[in-house]
Amino acid sequence: MADIDTANLVLVNEGHTLQQALFEQIREKILCGSWLAGARLPSTRALASELKVSRNTVIYTYEQLLAEGYLVSKAKSGFFVAVTPPDQFLTTVSPISPTPQGTNNSPSNRLFSPGIADLAQFPIKQWNRYLQRHVGRSSLLGNQDLQGLLALREALATYLTSSRSVECCADQIIVTSGAQQSIAIALLVTQSSNATAPFLVEYPGYRQVVKVLELFNIKHDYVKVSGGSGLDVDSVVSRSATGVYLTPSNQYPMGCSLNTDQRLQLIEWAKRGKRWIIEDDYDSEFQFDSRPFRSMQGLAAQANAADQVIYIGSTSKVMFNALRIGYMVVPKHLAARCLEVKDALSGDTPSHVQAALADFITEGGLVRHIRKMRRVYEAKFQVMTASIQQYFGRDWVVISQGAGLHITVEWRSNVDEVLLSTQAEQVGIVVRPMRFYQPAQNKIMLSREPRNSAIVLGFGNASMDDIAPSVERLSKLYYDLLDELE
């Protein structure tokens, strides 16, 4: 077997040590087949002088490649490309088969559970290949950068800039174990020890935020969101608060969005009073009615107020919930403090998964999947709204916009939303009553005001064929309850 020509080895060591850069280069050449099995590598001395690096750099790199199974060494003859590199070896292992849709019986995965992506459509085989590419890398076994792998942060910065108009660089990104951890970090870093003003949250709203506020005893207050007019922006900007948590592009669970004027008012309020906006952009990739609003973070950057915004994103909707990877984009001056909190809460995020995700994003897999899923979810949304129309006529009104993975409906009759949800669960349909998203009665004065009953139905993981029959079943339950009342 011929000796390898190393003339086209280019060492780019941005953010890496020379040893890491050389390791990645050689590994890549072996994996893509340009360095054939059995071919001999130059001696450590020859390669060091060719690349103008120290001989130790080459020796340690060869040792690492040897340890990970990419190279073999033969006494007195040198180093050779292994006949079966570890990644190929790993790909011969049959991939873990995905759980077929419907067999995972966790309540959160059942029909119409809000917040679950279409698990059957996820390209699991492709994802397994990315995982296998990295899972054998012993260099990823030790503690890693608490902020997240640089490769992933760079991939996310490019993705967020182009798809969500977020203005950021990799230094501002912190990889987390999902939006939930990002929310906890954001709320903790925005508290100053002498804060007397409350942190504002939407109601109805995402319960997971209130759990953090209560756990850490953070003073908070509520801002109303209604189906017709959305968030009560005037009530926010007239208050003296530390900040506000928002889902501006698809309010959870009411499904409305803030227009540009409202966003600018909130940004101005934050800028003027040095207050915080925590922007949870959890499912903005899926907008069907209109073009997605750009992020508030991007808008704030244009208004010279990006220092007041913490942007939060998650892979739960664009990939799958169990991945447990999210990210936050923070003003540069806040990054160190966020890392202190992340360190205290959890330490680093699993590195092999981060490496696989970085490749999935940079090689275009994520954007391709999102593009496909936008069409899938739009089609499901259409079937949902058509089925609701067919079985409920004017009795049920869809109040959410065409976006995301859920639909919110309300009705005026006296049918109790909690009772309907309980009965639905008994026949395997999980819908969430609006009360689930409301703070306890004693927490707000306004909760006693009359409102229509409402429920939230997730359609992300419902199969197309199941939607209409399940809406029909719901309508039977609803009209039986209505009959009992009359």
Ligand SMILES: Cc1ncc(COP(=O)(O)O)c(C=O)c1O
């Ligand atoms: C409002 C909101 N934010 C964020 C998330 C994602 O959270 P995580 O990344 O912790 O899965 C969800 C999931 O349902 C959500 O509803």
